[in-house]
Amino acid sequence: MTAKEKLAIPPQPMPEQEPAVRARNMEEVALGYTAEMAKREASRCLNCPTHPCVEGCPVKIRIPEFLAAAAEGDFARALAVIRESSLLPAVCGRVCPQEKQCQKYCTVGKLLKDASKAVAIGRVERYAADNAEHPAAAPSPRRGRKHVAVIGSGPASITCAADCARAGHGVTVFEAFHRAGGVLVYGIPEFRLPKRIVDREIENLKAMGVKIVRDFVVGRTAALPELARRFDAVFIGVGAGLPRFMGVPGEELIGVFSANEYLTRANLMKAYREGEAATPFWHGRRVAVFGGGNVAMDAARTALRLGAENVSVIYRRGAKEMPARAEEVRHAREEGVVFRTQENAKRIIGDADGKVCAVECLKYELGEPDQSGRRSPVAVPGSEFTLPADTVIVAVGNGSNPLISATAPELAVDRKGRIVVDEATRMTSMPGVFAGGDIVLGAATVIMAMGEGRRAAAGIDAYLKSKSGGG
Secondary structure, three states: OOHHHHHOOOOOOOOEOOHHHHOOOOOOOEOOOOHHHHHHHHOOOOOOOOOHHHHOOOOOOOHHHHHHHHHOOOHHHHHHHHHOOOOOHHHHHHHOOHHHOHHHHOHHHHHOOOHHHOOOHHHHHHHHHHHOOOOOOOOOOOOOOOEEEEEOOOHHHHHHHHHHHHOOOEEEEEOOOOOOOOHHHHOOOOOOOOHHHHHHHHHHHHHOOOEEEOOOOEOOOEOHHHHHHHOOEEEEOOOOOEEOOOOOOOOOOEOEEEHHHHHHHHHOOOOOOOOOOOOOOOOOOEEEEEOOOHHHHHHHHHHHHOOOOEEEEEEOOOHHHOOOOHHHHHHHHHHOOEEEEOEEEEEEEEOOOOEEEEEEEEEEEEEEEOOOOOEEEEEOOOOOEEEEOOEEEEOOOEEOOOHHHHOOOOOOEOOOOOEOOOOOOOEOOOOOEEEOOHHHHOOOOHHHHHHHHHHHHHHHHHHHHHHOOOO
């Protein structure tokens, strides 16, 4: 097939549940390609000589190679190529912002002068991960007696643990919650990422010989220095899970939640299964979500599925500045979420019982760009108005949980509480202790965290070899 013929193939749309139906259930919104759709989409790849899509991939998947296999219908081969670089293809194919990473650099999109017409790499990746036969994971051969502790079980930790196991080291993962998977299980809703997919990847990790210890809070159950003494190397991949609030009056009222708590109750603890789950859930009718990122979209769409009659996303910048994925914003709009841009909370108002009954907001104008390049919001004096609400969800970002660093004063952190690491090796200020993912970068994507875990694993392996004389 010539390049001209490939460029003439239209992009394959993703089948989805109807908005009115999906807005009231927790089933996955995107239904996935058929085999024919996946082959047809993969065949749009030009296999251009420079492979810019690979450079846009944080873990450097050989994208043209897996797309060529998929175009021929050899999805087992396609999956094998992907899994050489990525342990979580079914996850990344669903939740990673390919439009800002690999697909952003796709030659097809550039030639068609429309980024939305780039090859849908993530959708083909998802099909291969969901439908190709997964070879059974086997224990990795142990070489020597080195043992690595991995703190946390999110994307960075899963990748680091797998790579360390493949290198022949014993690995033990310590997870604070009762279920492994990190942000993949507590943060991302079922309708975007079914938890059976995460569970499958955790089982693969265990099959490789990795031991997982749950209900273990580093900094409480044991401090970091103790783990550093017990293990030959330690990786910290706990993410950035400390919620930020807006700092406005009324945030202490009943009915105000951080998005972290709200989503954890629904996702990890299944509180929406009333009568089955022991976790109580707040039933809001009029819900105000503050923030403009993917977490805000997840919270707003979850609120709809829990029976809210009206859900508003309130963001102090304009729609163009909103950092959430365009697809998530579109899905939220289709499902009935109302977007109120260039507005923000001034105070939260409570009733006589201390429960939220309204939010007083201000209108904003956009001023000069800030350090991130986004135009800074400036409040309009005298523009106050009141928005009725019985639930407020704050999704304005997360900081680094200080528990680990507070119990390990020798661990260097920056002014935002993020762990400082060596750029090349990912080693911290504590010898033999490495870190990666959101606890180092701040909030990032799943696949960027995976790339961090991979680099840290390489640093750990080199460190352990140097300690044992290269063996």
